[in-house]
Amino acid sequence: MESVNCPSCEALLPLRDPGLPYSTCNYCQSLVRRRDGAAEVVGTVASLPLDVSPIQIGTTFALDGNSAVAVGRVRWGWQDGSWNEWFLRADDGRHYWLGEAMGMYMLTSEYPAVLAVPAIKNFADGNPFALGATVKAGGKWLEATDVKEASCLGSEGDLPFATLPGRTMTNVDFRNANGDALSVQRDDDGTTAWLGRWSDLAGLQPKNLRRIEGWTMPGTLA
Amino acid sequence: MTLARAVTCPSCGGSIEVRAAGYTVTLACRYCGSVLDVAHEDVRLITAYKRANANFAIELGTRGTLFDVEWEAIGALRRRSPGAIWQEYLLFNPYAGYRWLVVADGEWQFGTMLLHRPDGAGASIEWRGKTYQLDDDATVETTTVLGEFYWRVSRGDRVQCATFARGSSFLSREAATDEVTWTHLVPVDRRQVEEAFAVRQRYKPRAGLKAIPDGFFKAPGTGENDLPMMFLMALGALLMIGIVQDLMSRPHLCANNRFDVVVGAATATHKIGTIEVTRPWQFVTIQADSNDFSNRWVDLDYSLVNRRTQQSIDAYGIVEYYTGSDSDGPWTEGSHHGETQFAGVPRGSYDVYVDTGSHGWPTDPPANATDPDHPWSAPDSISMWFNACTGGHSWGMFWIFAILLFGAPCLILWRRHRD
Secondary structure (H helix, E strand, C coil), rough: CEEECCCCCHHHHHHCCCCEEEECCCCEEEEEEECEEEEEEEEEECCCCCCCCCCCCCCCCCCCCEEEEEEEEEEEECCCCEEEEEEECCCCCCCEEEEEECCEEEEECCCHHHHHCCHHHHHCCCCCCCCEEEEEEECCEEEEEEEEEEEEEEEEEEEECCCCCCCEEEEEECCCCCCCEEEEEEEEEEEEEEEEEEEHHHHCCCCCCCCCCCCCCCCCCC | CCCEEECCCCCCCCCCEEEECCCEEEEECCCCCCCEEECCCEEEEEEEECCCCCCCCCCCEEEEEECEEEEEEEEEEEEECCCCEEEEEEEEEECCEEEEEEEEEEEEEEEEEECCCCCCCCCCEECCCCCEEEEEEEEEEEEEEEEEEEECCCCCCCEEEEEECCEEEEEEEEECCCCCEEEEEEEEEEEHHHHHHCCCCCHHCCCCCCCHHHHCCCCCCCCCCHHHHHHHHHCCCCCCCHHHHHHHHHCCCCCEEEEEECCCCCCEEEEEEEEEEEEEEEEEEEEEEEEECEEEEEEEEEEEECCCCCCCEEEEEEECCCCCCCCCCCEEEEEEEEEEEEEEEEEEEEEEEEEEEECCCCCCCCCCCCCEECCCCCCEEEEEEEEEECCCHHHHHHHHHHHHHHHHHHHHHHHHHHC
């Protein structure tokens, strides 16, 4: 694995996905931007609050015959809670977001086509989105069940955007009866859409899960 | 490093662990019951309470294995609908997520939240190729909250909850203001849960008292509202006992007569009449009433003489009435009425006799006193009316039943009040 040194503390920064511009230094919490082989510190990331997520940087998943590894995590907070989103890089170079909520997982990959849907285009233009509205994405009808204003609580690993304190976004979650999921996120950089499905942890066939003290990893997941 | 997040209750200062750190947003303090917002780093008090309700079958923090996965009970709710009251436990395992244990009337169910939701609406729905029929649709209110939850929860929360059944397996649809959740519930053996989660003794039916049905003890989930039911049942049973006592005492076959009893005279024997006991065993009740008198008593020795065997059953009664005056003022004692009961008189025909003897208090009036001025005046005597009837029942027995029936719920009421 390639690596650079943190310009701030000189610690080794492993590059899990050289294509990604941002890395969080595990030692000094510096957010390091890599561009043209050079690394510069652009700010300091908040330390992640304690949680009992079973996932860690390096956890692998078997997705549709493809293997993917968790390379980064951002934690979002909103009025009534907070959640993790893990950034996964698959062997074929595709990226996924794996969102954690209610002990369940929402696995999505980028699906820009839905941004052309008028209701979502309208949202991308800065307008609010109505709960209950339905959109069609990937041949599936999905209903908007949740709209949240979230702010960045911290990060680790390699990520596609800067995770400095104060970063905010608006997230619209869509779902349907079949467990399909669509997540549309709007922030200062623009709007992106991610389509996928809900799953439990076992359904993602994870390996190299985090060891959580006091708990035995189920044999099927170890 | 232990992975529980320690927080301090802003209301009571108690130190509490957040077990599902990172997921939990609401925590009801185990010491004072106050509902806290722990979604963010600074813990915020949502509602202060004075006392945590520890009246749950499973102690929070207890771990148990169900369906091959170890679960920790981290949250507990007491909920009710118009027809039922039950307890729900939120189970957590960081690798397996959340599950539910629901207990109503001592029956346990294991619940899993559904990602693939059922199709259809109305009275029947389809899930995984199987049809579930609408079983219940009611507003469910949360009455007690303890421990931690991954959503905002508070006492008094109301959701519309529809339950669909297929055999012993249920699908439950809960609709809060902005979201709908579906849960699949399957039955779990009571002993399995009791063993896995060290269910508190008072929520288990006691072994060895097999004659007493399980429902006698407080099954977890039946909650407080089983007491009114117990009182109602006790009242109903007592009413039934009264009716049965009355019916069993029938028929009422009576004989009556009237005699004058001379005060101070020797004992006299009178025949009241003949009565027929038509049941194998029956009560016989004799009422004695007198005219007005005072400072006299009448001893009444009754005999029921079986006409066939000439065997006699005896009982004693008295009618007495006294008046007087002392430092507290005038007083009276006694009554002009007396009732005597024979329990268990065997079938047969009986002559009813009464031996009467009357005396004055503190002394008898002079016997056969004749006033020289009124030589024709009658001697001092008391008129007695007797009514002897088969039937009648024992009020003593009735009240003993009443005490037995109401004793248990009263005891429970007192115990719970004390808790």
